[in-house]
Amino acid sequence: MEEVNNNMEEPLSEYGRYTYADYLSWQMEEMVELIKGKIFRQAAAPRVNHQRVSGIVFTSLFNFLNGKKCEVFAAPFDVRLPVKSKKHDDIDTVVQPDICVICDPGKLDELGCVGAPDLVVEILSPGNNSKELLNKYEVYEEAGVREYWVIQPSEHTLLVYTLVNGKFSPSRLFTHGDIVRSDVIKGFSMDLEEVFKDV
Structure with a gap:
């Protein structure tokens, strides 16, 4: 599973390790969180x-x-x-x-x-x-x-x-x-x- 970062050429991987500096550079429509460098994204809007x-x-x-x-x-x-x-x-x-x-x-x-x-x-x-x-x-x-x-x-x-x-x-x-x-x-x-x- 990969997530496409619209602001970078390289795709984001769930296995990558990222920082807040990376996070600030992303332009994603869905809400994402970083936990110990790992990406977690919200699958859908809250019910x-x-x-x-x-x-x-x-x-x-x-x-x-x-x-x-x-x-x-x-x-x-x-x-x-x-x-x-x-x-x-x-x-x-x-x-x-x-x-x-x-x-x-x-x-x-x-x-x-x-x-x-x-x-x-x-x-x-x-x-x-x-x-x-x-x-x-x-x-x-x-x-x-x-x-x-x-x-x-x-x-x-x-x-x-x-x-x-x-x-x-x-x-x-x-x-x-x-x-x-x-x-x-x-x-x-x-x-x-x-x-x-x-x-």
Whole structure:
């Protein structure tokens, strides 16, 4: 499987290793992410229930954070997770979380975020579960994302991973009737009846 880069003569290979500098040179119609130098592309636009859930969660966070230091962003929004340095040639992981909250304004620049967001929310869609649950889990943990929410619209569930001593610790599985509270965004809570009411 190869992906054609409209801005370069050489095709992009799923087996190649790329950096953020490469990423900036591509002109692709579909959304792509880099995880440890490997290309991951979104096969299709998110489904209706994905967008319903995303809108409710984003709006809840936006309203709660209005006037506060932390800011919430929704995809498409580049989050670069540097390991060695912040140079474009050294960064090999660029992800676009469905929703993320950043409380350190020093991590924001005109290109997006450089460094770990405080809270990341990923909403699963058919076909992306392994990417979210395996690849992104690993890079979010390594980068130091303090809280990682994984929402499964088709199952009406939410799982919270909280960073404890550098490792993610999972919550119980939340579903209808539960109110989920964030340990990182103090005072923020979300009623899952509201989140899943139209899903």
